[in-house]
Amino acid sequence: MQQNVHFITFSTADLDVAREFYVAALGWMPLMDVPGEIIFFQIAPGVMLGLFEGGKFNEDLADGNDHSAVSGVTLSHNVGSPDEVRAVVGAMVAAGAAVLKAPQPGAFGGIFHSHVRDPNGIVWEVAHNPGWSIGEDGTVSFG
């Protein structure tokens, strides 16, 4: 199995609320938007974020269980400074997100970060991580 993720897909209670948050308030551009079904955003080279209506998410897994509670996962968005962390968190809150952890130094790695929950339950970490970088070819480095 190649070491690749091509889609990250979340069960989403309310796609209209998601569209309001990511598109109208934060200015993201969907690659595809099928109302009542799914919204896709490209969020890295070759990688899509899918917000999949919760009932259809369950139908697609088709194992008879309800998977609509999003839990045990965070998405991280890295920025260039602690002030940018505060600014992005402020923009997310203005767009309708809730702060779980106010901007502060993290436990390790010298990071400065905050955790914010979007209106449908996706938890984002917004971080300044001075030991992390992406090379021109996309290779990630730490430290």
Add this chain to the structure above:
Amino acid sequence: MQQNVHFITFSTADLDVAREFYVAALGWMPLMDVPGEIIFFQIAPGVMLGLFEGGKFNEDLADGNDHSAVSGVTLSHNVGSPDEVRAVVGAMVAAGAAVLKAPQPGAFGGIFHSHVRDPNGIVWEVAHNPGWSIGEDGTVSFG
């Protein structure tokens, strides 16, 4: 807020089991591996998958809740043909994964896919999606 995800991080009950599955059995190479704490894999240009020990995941969010049940999210791994879907699912099962949905045609988009759960609860979709492609610059296209 830029339209970027840099880390996908999962609460992970047993990092030794995760290492056995992804590294020993599937052949993935960690960028960093801190036993008892976290394992990082690069899974796309500029994007990391983090498997974070469940107790430390809770400590990092620090909102007093238990986030150890992974729910409401899937990761997708796309391959070139239905036979490759079957082969990757077979490799994941041999490595210790459980099949949630056997390889079969999907509900839309002409895809052929399967859902498989890793030993710690991460659900993977393995898919052949003939309408999906990644351009040389990393731009994703559908249809």
